[in-house]
Amino acid sequence: MFDWSSINDKVIAEKVFQESYRFMKLCHYGIQGIHPTEEDVISTAQTLINSGYHAMAFDVEMNYVHLVKDMLKGIAPIHCAVSYPTGRMPLAHKLHDMAKLYELGVEDVCVCLDWQALFSKRYKDIEKEAEAIQREFGGVFKKLAPVIPATLMSDTEIIAVCNVLDSAGTVSIKVNPGTKLHVSFEEIRLIKRHFLNRFDVHPSGGIRTLYDAEKYLELGCNVIHSASCLEITDELIKRQVKRYTGAVEI
């Protein structure tokens, strides 16, 4: 974590802190997967608390929501993924899980659409699924984003899926789930080019540097999914301090 006492000028320190704070507010931070233990989850939540930042959301698995919800109250809403990452669970079950997550106090959700339908070009089925999700839970969560594996799709497939999500009334789209599927600038540009600001686009997967994060923000994204967001924030701080102080190295 950055040592703020290393900046002599308190005005600059405060300015850079505010900039880094605003940046982190756009980021998802957290820990997910088959193996993180309770200790890992608490430690990750504590890291966020100790940083002094608030995040867009703290990403955690469903069975650990109870552990971190109160710890992170006022710091970050909780985010969970449904039917992650390939969306092959029954729709009725996805809807059940979303209702359960709401009951547990989760405020930010991504739900993986049926990738088999997607790759089979059953776009009407994708539309029905997205419509059902939007009908039941549109407006219920702070953010509700269907996940599409754009990096495995052609441009025409991405556009076709976004068209049906448009018809379904979807507001936010998470582009790629992470788990080794990495978003690219081209995917975001494609969506923005064809749909302008119709969707709140959430890039995810492989965002590791300040350059990447700022590029996605420049492309019109307002949410960044990155396991490295605290490291990226550190990179931002160092750059900004250098800019303001003219220091060679911090």
Next chain:
Amino acid sequence: MSIQNGVNNIKKTIVYQNISLYEMTDMFCENMALKCMKYGFEKMLVGSSSLNSVYNVLDNEKVKVACSIAYPSGAYILESKCNEIECLDAMGYKVDELYIVPAFSRYLSGYKDEFKSELKILKNKANGRPVHIFVEAGIMENEQMEDVCSIAFNSGIESIVASTGFAKYFSIDPPAYEQIKKMIIASEKKIKVSFCGELTDIKEAEKLLDMGVSELLVTDPCTLLVNHDLEI
């Protein structure tokens, strides 16, 4: 043993699965079912969204259809997993066996009793169908392997699959063969241990089976077996 006999033995242990694949189409699922019928693979394991495609073509009672639950993380509350089984059954397709990812991370966190209870409840929920569970043997100690094998055996679990086949996507190492061997030793032959992962060489398959692995959950059994001038 002749190579042909070896191939025939391997065939019986194959579980043709698509759950660890990202890209999946209806045609792929239909082809899975067709290949099972043509080549005599006795079991296929799919996600619930694949069932419609499978049953579009499957008309052979000899091929068992298994479905995954809570795959791949297993990090859902018990109520969610029970609901997933209910929703799966409500789809109306015949599902012969369940392959479930339990809350493995909760076990690793020390909640043994919770883990035991989960397995028993899920076994009951399966309504008499065989239940298999996934773990990640690559991140388990020997004592944990023995413990999980014992818990699973006492809960009536059919087999333990040594990896979800998804480990690399979670940035953890899949189990090495040595670790799978340790799991088999830990099982004391009370409960079967299966393999799930990439397998392209028939010699690797034979090595696993010689070690004592019961099933090979693979995504491309035909390539595994047809790299020989043999009948499959």
